[in-house]
Amino acid sequence: xxxxxxxxxxxxxxxxxxxxxxxxxxxxxxxxxxxxxxxxxxxxxxxxxxxxxxxxxxxxxxxxxxxxxxxxxxxxxxxxxxxxxxxxxxxxxxxxxxxxxxxxxxxxxxxxxxxxxxxxxxxxxxxxxxxxxxxxxxxxxxxxxxxxxxxxxxxxxxxxxxxxxxxxxxxxxxxxxxxxxxxxxxxxxxxxxxxxxxxxxxxxxxxxxxxxxxxxxxxxxxxxxxxxxxxxxxxxxxxxxxxxxxxxxxxxxxxxxxxxxxxxxxxxxxxxxxxxxxxxxxxxxxxxxxxxxxxxxxxxxxxxxxxxxxxxxxxxxxxxxxxxxxxxxxxxxxxxxxxxxxxxxxxxxxxxxxxxxxxxxxxxx
Numbered sequence: 001x002x003x004x005x006x007x008x009x010x011x012x013x014x015x016x017x018x019x020x021x022x023x024x025x026x027x028x029x030x031x032x033x034x035x036x037x038x039x040x041x042x043x044x045x046x047x048x049x050x051x052x053x054x055x056x057x058x059x060x061x062x063x064x065x066x067x068x069x070x071x072x073x074x075x076x077x078x079x080x081x082x083x084x085x086x087x088x089x090x091x092x093x094x095x096x097x098x099x100x101x102x103x104x105x106x107x108x109x110x111x112x113x114x115x116x117x118x119x120x121x122x123x124x125x126x127x128x129x130x131x132x133x134x135x136x137x138x139x140x141x142x143x144x145x146x147x148x149x150x151x152x153x154x155x156x157x158x159x160x161x162x163x164x165x166x167x168x169x170x171x172x173x174x175x176x177x178x179x180x181x182x183x184x185x186x187x188x189x190x191x192x193x194x195x196x197x198x199x200x201x202x203x204x205x206x207x208x209x210x211x212x213x214x215x216x217x218x219x220x221x222x223x224x225x226x227x228x229x230x231x232x233x234x235x236x237x238x239x240x241x242x243x244x245x246x247x248x249x250x251x252x253x254x255x256x257x258x259x260x261x262x263x264x265x266x267x268x269x270x271x272x273x274x275x276x277x278x279x280x281x282x283x284x285x286x287x288x289x290x291x292x293x294x295x296x297x298x299x300x301x302x303x304x305x306x307x308x309x310x311x312x313x314x315x316x317x318x319x320x321x322x323x324x325x326x327x328x329x330x331x332x333x334x335x336x337x338x339x340x341x342x343x344x345x346x347x348x349x350x351x352x353x354x355x356x357x358x359x360x361x362x363x364x365x
Contacts, residue, residue: 001343002031004085006076008061008094009037013193013266014114017148017170017335018091019049024336026053033083035076037061069094073102080107087343090142093117097134100141108350109142110343115263116155136160143350146342149264151284166342170264171335174273175327181275181320182250187215187310189254192245192267195223195236197260200281202228203299204258209234210303211254214310220248250274253316254306262286269330272323277309277316289326294319 005022009015018034026032034049036042038058047056057079061072080088080103089110090099096111103109118132139145139162147153148170156162189211195201205228208217218235219226226236237248249255255271255278262285269289271278279302280286282295296302309316328334 001087001340001347002033002083002085003343004033004035004080004083004088005091006035006059006088006095006099007037007091008072008098009092009114014092015043015046016172016266017114019046020171020173020332021336021339022054023049023052024332025340028336028340030340033057033079033085035059035079037072039063069098073098077102077104080104086347089146089339089343090138093131093135093138096138096142100138105141108347110144110146110346111138111142112146112148113152113156113263114148115261116152116159118159119155119261132159136162139163144342144346146339147263149262149285149288151288152263154284168335168338168342169330170266170269171330171332172266172269172273173332175269175331176333179273179275179320179324179327184251184253187254188252189215189217189256189306189310190220190249190252191218191256191258192220192249194221195219195226195229197225198262200258200260201225204256205229205232205234207256207258207299207302207306208232210299211306211310214307215253218248220245246270246274249276252276254279254309256302256306257281257286258302259283259286264289272327272330275320275323277319278323279306279309289330291322291326293322 003025005018007015007018022032022034033055035057049056059072059075061068076099087108087110088099090096091112092114099109116135118128118135139156139160144164144166145156145162147156147165147167150167153165153167156165191204193199209232211217218237219229220237222236222238229236249271255276257265257268257278257280259281264285268278278290278294280290280295282297287295296305
């Protein structure tokens, strides 16, 4: 099968998912191309994915301006004409819009939002209807909306009235095996990622400040919306190389993920892989990964749970065991196999004559 992944994400969890997925599919014998936005924050090593059998193609997609979007659409059309993929997988709302509006209807498209934009609190009320209309148009234009969680699928069906929806959960390579922790010299509580509205920085600052007397606290990452964290005296590392950031995460006892919305958080999976107890906001995507015991609806109960985890080794061991039990559902091997099975079903339904008889067999989703 010939697969073309398209992503506008340049320095986020979405890009990590796409890289992993593309590499696993290439290793299974499929012809895989990754078209990406080449921005200043795009990882410098991204072209190196060619060593894993994936063809990287920069789309000249430097900004989110209309001119840049049009240029990316033209570049994507040329790439599709040259490669004739069986599937074009559009990752994120921007990639979905560019692909759906620029590619011919004969092209089989799958759209994965990785967090639908119309539900984001940062979208102004005046723009929300427009964003929703665009995402709905993309969902109808594509052969399938491939959600990364049941929560995202429900939003797509109920909010966008998407006619064809399937769920393939995210996975990471670290969860192909057992989660592995380290000996921790002191209690540590961290938050990670981009400091932005999605991650409720003011509320996170209050939770971390309340936990500071019992643990060393910090935010691993950086961003523009850091005023509340700085005012609360929460140390902020700034952006670190990925491996260094993951090393810092592995040193934590508790990972706080206090998000306003999520498609499905890669940061939670990375914490699980390192045997760090996760305490998260009670939104559907977080509850789907963690279950009800580790999500909380308000700051006070999140603080209380985190304190109990820090103080009670038996509770900490119990929650870690529950995370380990859930971990195999979020492995990269499972994710790659499920997506390939989904591709084959989609191509077979849309254009049966285009399914290659030499396509490698894969596990069902």
